[in-house]
Amino acid sequence: MSQLPLNLTLLLVAATLVFADPQALTLPTFVAGQVAALIILLLCAAVPWGRLPDWWVLVIPLLDFVAVGLVRSGAAGVLSGLGLLAVFPVMWLAGAGRRPRLIVAVCAFASLLMVWTPLLIIGDHAPHTFVAELVVPLMLVSVAVAMSVLTLSGIAQQERVEELLARSETRQRLLDTVLDTVDVGVLVIDDSGTDVFMNSRQRQLYLTALPPGADRATEPELLIYRDGSDALVPAAERPLGRAIAGEELNHEVFRLGRGPQARTVSISAREFRDAAGTRAGAVLACTDVTEVVAAVRARDSFLAAMSHEFRTPLTSLLGYAELLQEDESLSAAARSDLVVMSRNARHLRKMVDDILAASIEGSSPDVQRTKLDLARLVRQAAASAAPDAESRGIALRIEGDGELPVNGDKTGVVRVLDNLVSNALKYSESGSSVTLITERDGEWAVCRVQDEGIGIAPEDLKRIFTRFQRGSSALRSGIPGMGLGLALAHEVAALHGGRLECTSEIGVGSVFTLRLPLAGTGHDGPLPAASAHVDAVERSHASERADDGAS
Structure with a gap:
């Protein structure tokens, strides 16, 4: 492919001579140049260059100087400027990117040989003749220098790009490893809602939300519930749909799947933008909080039961203390002790009330x-x-x-x-x-x-x-x-x-x-339902007072 442009150009030169001077096609030097170029093309196709050291291929452009020199010498009287055909081997040599100073020197020497050898053969040793032929070599050397600079610049840029690509790949692998290591499900979607990335933890949570017996499911088919509800979340209220719409989610709790395998998750979502500042999609983070929610509920149940059991004897203590204070036969010291007893019992009951209010928050109707x-x-x-x-x-x-x-x-x-x-x-x-x-x-x-x-x-x-x-x-x-x-x-x-x-x-x-x-x-x-905790406490107190009165 590197040699073929020169051969095609030489073919066009021959076609031009058919109209300009057909007799020039029979000149021995012109024919020799065309044959040499054809042989070089056949060598390019026949030699197994992959088995040879890569610098061996540079022999081909050096041989091209011979073919160009013969064609130039044979048709010099008919067509001018044929020496510029040597720009093809010059660009080949300079574009190889190997030892640019040596390559420029080789190109200069080969160009001089190409234009001075015919003069030496015919015996024309006049100094002004040699100087007149310097224009083409100077132009070819300039091309070689420019090509070498461009090649070196391109090589440097390519090395920089390869370095950046290697760093980017390393960072991508590190990010993938981190995301697969953390115990948080991460889902990245583009602006149309198509999945771009899903780590291993997110895949596990996805499988949990699948309907029984299904291997795959669309988003509306996934089993997603609000925590504490058995009704499927409507499509418009699901985390993915809300994230696609540009809404931000902050630790909203949902339940995935049903039965013993169901998991409670806390989901957050944020949109992300590309380098131009345009919205490019969203990132969803899903944290499995099943055990945490179960522990909190167990704690609240324990606190509610403990507080309820504490209130009954405290109510009795306060009631009997108040009755005793009405006894006129009590001494001043005993009455003072009863006041202290009542005050501390009331303080303890207030603490129990606060614990009970905190433990049953959100468990009552509106x-x-x-x-x-x-x-x-x-x-x-x-x-x-x-x-x-x-x-x-x-x-x-x-x-x-x-x-x-x-x-x-x-x-x-x-x-x-x-x-x-x-x-x-x-x-x-x-x-x-x-x-x-x-x-x-x-x-x-x-x-x-x-x-x-x-x-x-x-x-x-x-x-x-x-x-x-x-x-x-x-x-x-x-x-x-x-x-x-x-x-x-x-x-x-x-x-x-x-x-x-x-x-x-x-x-x-x-x-x-x-x-x-x-x-x-x-x-x-x-x-909201969560505000009912104080009312629930009051109803609990009323129930306890009724129980105590009945006893």
Whole structure:
């Protein structure tokens, strides 16, 4: 293929001479040049070059200088510029990329021999004749230099590309190994929803979701359920369809398959974009949380059962303690002991209530919101806490008047207020004050509980609403508690469309601010099922009181 262009060009030269000077076709040198080129072409086809060292092929372009020189010498009087046919072997040699300086020198020497040899044969030794023939060699040397530079540049670029490809392949293999090693299912889809990549863990989860007896299934046929439901998830609500539509998923829980082999998974999805910033598809990550969910449910069942069993004897203790306090024959010391007993029993019952509320969250039906007056509930909470405040020597004040209508679950809101007031009293010292402030703030009904207690450290503020977390100052004070009350209060506020906030300073005090939407601001409606935990606790308490009364 490298030799054929020269032979075709020589054939065109012969065809041109048929019209220009047919007698030139019979000149011995011209015929010899054509025959030499034909023999070289036959050598290119016949010699097994693959068995020889690769540099042997460079002999062919060197022989081409002989064929071009003979043709040029034979037809020089008829056609001019035939010496430029040597550009074919020059490009072949320079394009080989081997020892460019030597190749350029060889091309220069071969070109000079091609144009000066005929002069030496005919005996023309005039200096000006030799100089006149230098134009063609100079042009061929320039071509050789340019071709060598381009070839070396191309080789360098090819080596760089091969290096980058090798690095890319190594990284791809590393990524594939990592994705197959991690215990997270990873699925990559393009913009049309076609699978691009699926690791081994994702394939296992896919097999779990297949209908019984099926080897393959389309997305609508897969057995995908919401956790806790036996109804198949509609196609539009399935993770893959939502990811294709561009929606982001954050740890949404689904169940794949049914029966003992079913797996509970947490699915997240994010879209990804190409180098131009155009959406190219999405990545879904599926984490198997079957064992975690089972452990959480077992823990909640245990806590619910334990709390239920604790409440019955505690209710009896409190009831009999109150009856004993009515006995006028008791001494002052005995009555004081009964007060301590009742106070600690009530504290223990509150802790049990918080554990029970946390354990059965989300297990009850929806609770309908009712019209409430937050200001009135605050006054009732203050009245309930007044005896405790008086016994501690703490001034309990209320600021604000007027109604604050909200829609919500009364049991839940009352528990939040009771918790905030009891916490303020618990962490305040005798002689200080606790102030309850109610006001309107735009579309919000606001209640602030302000104390002059020990305060909360800045590093503890971000985790005070986390379950079973207590501030360092509270731990150092030795005041008992489990770190559940504020977490449950924060959850109830969120479920009502509001929020619970806190600002505090060590040694100065804390301010807890409860914000709930005022009635008629667009947040009216049934509470989510998860908000029913407080109502479930209250029903559990009522049941226990009935059981205790019957006994």
